[in-house]
Structures are given as structure tokens and as C-alpha cells.
């Protein structure tokens with residue numbers, strides 16, 4: 001029988017960057033979230049604040065108070081610093097009993113967190129995630145994803161076991177760039193673990209660890225194929241022109257290789273054999289360098305969405321209230337630049353919800369596009 005220590009060692013690859021929150025810093029985040037929750041409860045209805053987390057009073061509280069957090073919090077959530085493009089931040093204090101049962105769907109998770117009888121500390125942990133994400137950059141959501149909520153709940157949902165989405169379980173969630181099809185995709189992805197009893201692994205593969213020939217890099221750096229939206233974004237994107245994109249790109253020189261990769265939504269059959277071969281080589285290399293992190297409660301995974309792709313290993317969902325439960329936030333890093341050509345992409349009509357963005361964007365974008373896509377009943381791109 002393995003000792004507890006040896007089992008513990010298997011949770012994470014030894015070479016992935018780890019950062020520990022000092023105990024006082026972790027407590028400070030929890031305490032500030034509790035205070036903000038209390039303040040909002042006194043001024044708003046619970047359901048109102050929890051519904052999308054975009055209420056102006058909530059945004060104002062986060063922005064006004066995030067600077068109160070200890071410096072160590074901001075240091076812990078800065079972008080990953082190694083070639084792995086991922087960092088595990090640990091020691092966020094929490095207990096299994098404080099959140100209630102794992103909800104059966106993202107929709108129920110959002111509804112429960114708005115109701116005093118069922119919310120337990122789920123809403124408070126949404127605020128924890130927003131405080132951490134705001135310490136790193138600008139949290140944002142998608143109008144067509146989980147109802148525009150800024151903090152998404154990643155839970156397995158019955159009937160969705162085999163999808164390529166975060167609601168799935170029985171199938172491998174293939175490595176992908178989050179929202180690869182969109183020019184406003186996150187720079188940083190933050191996954192916070194509340195519960196993971198089966199030690200289900202999240203996979204991460206960095207483009208900075210792959211080996212490709214100069215010819216392969218050249219081919220993959222050429223805009224050949226588009227990346228289309230996940231089908232769960234609904235109909236309508238066919239009306240948009242599809243822009244060919246480079247799979248590999250670099251904004252800051254050859255040592256700063258970055259990628260935009262989602263083979264499930266890339267029409268590879270449309271490309272020449274040489275390109276397909278180079279793409280296949282990249283896929284094999286991403287598999288070779290893949291590391292698997294089994295997040296434990298209180299751990300937060302940061303993924304640099306320009307450097308690493310992520311996925312999830314298959315698992316058997318129990319649907320008994322004890323299943324894996326993650327919270328996810330998309331983060332924009334205002335200081336980070338991407339290719340200038342991305343500014344011309346249409347994003348297939350998908351709109352972000354960006355209440356923290358200070359300039360250049362409407363605070364909360366609503367359905368103003370002539371063919372705004374109506375979210376379906378399972379949310380969209382619920383990858384994790």
C-alpha cells in the first residue's frame with residue numbers, strides 16, 4: 001500500500017511551478033470575500049448579486065477593496081513564469097463541508113449560489129475567485145457562456161458525459177486553447193478546486209517544450225485554416241467569414257513561442273498534406289510534453305492560454321453531490337499584446353462580458369449585434 005506521502009507526491013508533476021499562499025494571505029482572501037458578501041447581502045438581494053456576478057455594486061466592491069489584500073496574493077497569481085506555462089497555487093483555506101453538495105449542472109450551481117437555503121459558501125467562493133482574478137488582471141466572461149457569469153462552475157452533468165465540454169466526464173477532454181476561435185480569448189485561465197475526490201487530472205501541454213523542425217514551424221506559423229466556434233455556441237456563426245489563422249505565433253521573438261490550437265474545431269481536411277503533417281507532429285509533441293495535475297481542494301491552477309493548452313482526463317461521475325467541482329475565471333492581461341491582425345477578426349459574433357475593463361469597451365456588453373447568438377441550455381465551451 002502506498003503511503004499518504006507517496007500518494008501526495010503523485011498529485012502533481014514535480015517540475016510544474018508551484019506557489020504556496022502564506023497562511024495569512026489565504027485567510028485574508030477568504031475574509032475579504034466574506035466581508036464583501038455581507039455588504040452585498042445588506043444592499044442587494046442575494047440572487048441579484050450572484051446571478052451573473054456583474055452587478056455594478058459587486059464590481060465596485062471588488063475594485064475598491066482588492067488592494068487591501070496582502071502583496072503575497074498578487075505575487076502568487078502573477079502569470080506562470082516557467083516554460084510549462086502553468087502554475088499551481090496552493091493553500092487557499094477551505095473545507096469540504098462549507099460548500100454543500102456539488103450541483104448537478106452549471107445552471108443549478110449559479111441558481112443555488114443565489115439562494116440563501118442552498119448557497120452555502122459557493123457565492124463567497126465566487127468572490128474569492130474574482131478577488132484572485134482581479135489581483136492578476138481583468139476577469140471577464142462570455143455572453144453566450146453560462147449566462148454571462150464571470151465565474152463559471154465546472155461540474156459533470158448527467159447526459160453530457162461524452163461531450164467536448166466541461167460538463168463531460170467519461171471522455172477525454174482534448175487539449176485546446178480556451179476559446180481559441182476568438183481574438184479576445186483569455187490570456188490567463190484560472191481554475192479553482194473546491195472538490196476533486198477522484199483526483200481527476202487536468203492536463204497541460206506547453207508549446208515551449210515541443211520539438212519541431214524549422215520547416216514545421218514555418219508551416220504552422222502561416223495562416224492556413226480558421227478555428228471555428230464550439231457548436232454549443234449555437235447557430236449563426238455561419239454568417240461570419242472564417243479567417244485563416246496561424247497555429248503558432250509569436251509577439252516577442254523566437255523564444256516567446258505561442259499557440260492557438262483547437263483541432264476539434266479546425267477543418268484540417270481543407271489543408272494541404274504538408275500542413276496536416278506538421279499539425280499532426282505538433283499534436284504528437286503536445287501529447288509527449290503533457291503533464292497532468294490532479295488539483296486538490298484549495299488549489300488554483302493558472303494556465304497561460306497563449307503558451308499552454310489544457311484538457312482533462314476521463315472520469316466516472318457519481319452525480320451524488322460529491323463530484324469534482326471547479327470554478328473557472330477568464331482573465332485578460334491588459335499589458336499583453338497579441339498579433340495586430342487579430343484586431344480584424346470578427347469573433348463569430350461572440351461577445352465578452354467585461355465589467356472590469358476600464359477603457360475602450362462598454363462595461364457590460366449586451367446583445368446589440370444584429371445576430372447575437374442565443375445561449376443554449378448547457379452553456380458553451382465549458383472546458384476545464
Ligand SMILES: [Fe+2]
Pocket residue numbers: 176177178310382383384
Ligand atoms: Fe478549456
